Amino acid sequence: MVADGDRASARAAAIRSLIAGAPGAPGHVGLLGRVCLVAARELAALGAAVTVLTGDGLRGLSAASDPVIERLEELQFTLGEGPCIDAIESRRPVLIADLSGPAMSRWPAYAPAVREGGVGAVFAFPLQVGAARLGMLDVFRRQPGPLSEAELEIALHLADATVEGLLDRQEEEGRRGDTDGLAWDVGNRAQLYQAQGMVMIQLGIALDEALVRMRAYAFAEDRRLDDVARDIVNRTLRFDLDTP
Amino acid sequence: MTTVSGERLAAIFVEVADTLVDEFDLLDFLHMLTERAASLVEASAVGLMLADQRGRLEFMAGTNENVRLVELFQLQNQEGPCLESFRTGEPVINVDLTAAADRWPLFAPRATAAGFLSVHAFPLRLRERVIGAMNVFGNTRGRLLTGNDVPIMQALADVATIGLLQERAIRRGEVLTEQLQGALNSRIVIEQAKGAVAQARATSVDDAFDIIRRYARSHNYRLVDLAHVIVTDFASVPDLYRP
Known part of the structure; x- marks a missing residue:
């Protein structure tokens, strides 16, 4: 048991140094981006995505190994279904080795959509501490098939290291008295939230409904939500005039 | 024994x-x-x-x-x-x-x-x-x-x-998670408020942020609290949506 424990902590340390050594910006989003790169590489995956939820369960921070993966991740929130949403609700990993199986009826909208994107298997890991749910790490693979035992261990260590990284950063900011998040770099999501505020005013609707409208529009037009948000902020897209 | x-x-x-x-x-x-x-x-x-x-x-x-x-x-x-x-x-x-x-x-x-x-x-x-x-x-x-x-x-x-x-x-971990998510909420709600004011006043989001900051300072609001009011009850701060 002691030997096992030592091996596990050596593995955890190795994963942490892989994350630290990956390229990427400093800050929260940079950390998440590095986790995605390491996950994609170490797990022989098409890509990986990390989402940090706000207290209200919104996608607060996110990163993905590339824009296609980011879109697959966002899709779950558009459709309101998918393995990552199940992982966070059930508080345990959801491992779908073959998306063409029962997953097709479990997530009738999501599963066909990601398969169309060339994904054969999805593995979702909750980022959590005790009773608190922080977010999720999702790994997308092209070929159907389960994660090996060693890969599963790596994925779990990656999830743990992500939580640790985020919480250590939070503790540091708390010590500096910098806890309001105003100095955070939330990456391209800043534009998304600005657009949300604009659509709220354009349509005279509640804030959360504004996001639903934007997601529905992006889905119907087959566009990335980030691009839709950018157009709204640049005022080349207005919801009070242009939307059906 | x-x-x-x-x-x-x-x-x-x-x-x-x-x-x-x-x-x-x-x-x-x-x-x-x-x-x-x-x-x-x-x-x-x-x-x-x-x-x-x-x-x-x-x-x-x-x-x-x-x-x-x-x-x-x-x-x-x-x-x-x-x-x-x-x-x-x-x-x-x-x-x-x-x-x-x-x-x-x-x-x-x-x-x-x-x-x-x-x-x-x-x-x-x-x-x-x-x-x-x-x-x-x-x-x-x-x-x-x-x-x-x-x-x-x-x-x-x-x-x-x-x-x-x-x-x-x-x-x-739970306490830090709560703080982190709270900080994230603050950060997000400010962006949302910037968007709302930018739309209402037909300005850029940067100008909207200046407007919000000035209002918060002159009315003794915390920026985050004002942002919350803007996105949940915009009608209660008419100075912000009417130039």
């Missing part, structure tokens, strides 16, 4: 582990621990102290009022087996309190006056870290810990220590 049956021992350890996974109540857990420790070695009383963040011991649980008073006496006078065990990280075993006046000139007479004749103390320790200590008192002279008693009691203290440290780590 009676030998503890393996079955009974297993039952106690399972109970301790079980309490750790259930809805965890620290004081409840520590009380259970002192009671089980007392029953294991037929001790007259068991008391337990934990260190606070500054490393000062505090009395946490005891099997009766008598032991509570004796433990508090130790703390007041900064002398006694619990403190010793806490400082050294080593157990204190089989000390005859009637002959311990040299070792603890204040504590020994007070403990014997309370009816305790022997004492042991076990550190709550994980590797180099000591987080508290457990005092075990006997009221019949000669009733000493023998054979497996010492490793069994230390094992019970160790299991409790691991549980307490895990619980603290989880608590820390």
Whole structure:
């Protein structure tokens, strides 16, 4: 048991140094981006995505190994279904080795959509501490098939290291008295939230409904939500005039 | 000293582990621990102290009022087996309190006056870290810990220590998660408010931010609170949406 424990902590340390050594910006989003790169590489995956939820369960921070993966991740929130949403609700990993199986009826909208994107298997890991749910790490693979035992261990260590990284950063900011998040770099999501505020005013609707409208529009037009948000902020897209 | 049956021992350890996974109540857990420790070695009383963040011991649980008073006496006078065990990280075993006046000139007479004749103390320790200590008192002279008693009691203290440290780590994680998500919410709501004001005033989001900041300053609002008002009840701040 002691030997096992030592091996596990050596593995955890190795994963942490892989994350630290990956390229990427400093800050929260940079950390998440590095986790995605390491996950994609170490797990022989098409890509990986990390989402940090706000207290209200919104996608607060996110990163993905590339824009296609980011879109697959966002899709779950558009459709309101998918393995990552199940992982966070059930508080345990959801491992779908073959998306063409029962997953097709479990997530009738999501599963066909990601398969169309060339994904054969999805593995979702909750980022959590005790009773608190922080977010999720999702790994997308092209070929159907389960994660090996060693890969599963790596994925779990990656999830743990992500939580640790985020919480250590939070503790540091708390010590500096910098806890309001105003100095955070939330990456391209800043534009998304600005657009949300604009659509709220354009349509005279509640804030959360504004996001639903934007997601529905992006889905119907087959566009990335980030691009839709950018157009709204640049005022080349207005919801009070242009939307059906 | 009676030998503890393996079955009974297993039952106690399972109970301790079980309490750790259930809805965890620290004081409840520590009380259970002192009671089980007392029953294991037929001790007259068991008391337990934990260190606070500054490393000062505090009395946490005891099997009766008598032991509570004796433990508090130790703390007041900064002398006694619990403190010793806490400082050294080593157990204190089989000390005859009637002959311990040299070792603890204040504590020994007070403990014997309370009816305790022997004492042991076990550190709550994980590797180099000591987080508290457990005092075990006997009221019949000669009733000493023998054979497996010492490793069994230390094992019970160790299991409790691991549980307490895990619980603290989880608590820390939960608190930090809450803070992180709170900070994230603040950050997001400000972006949303910028968008709302930019739309209402037909300005850029940067100009909207200036407008919001100026308003917050002149009306003595925290930026985050004002942003909340903007996105939930914009009509209540007409100056912000009318130029």
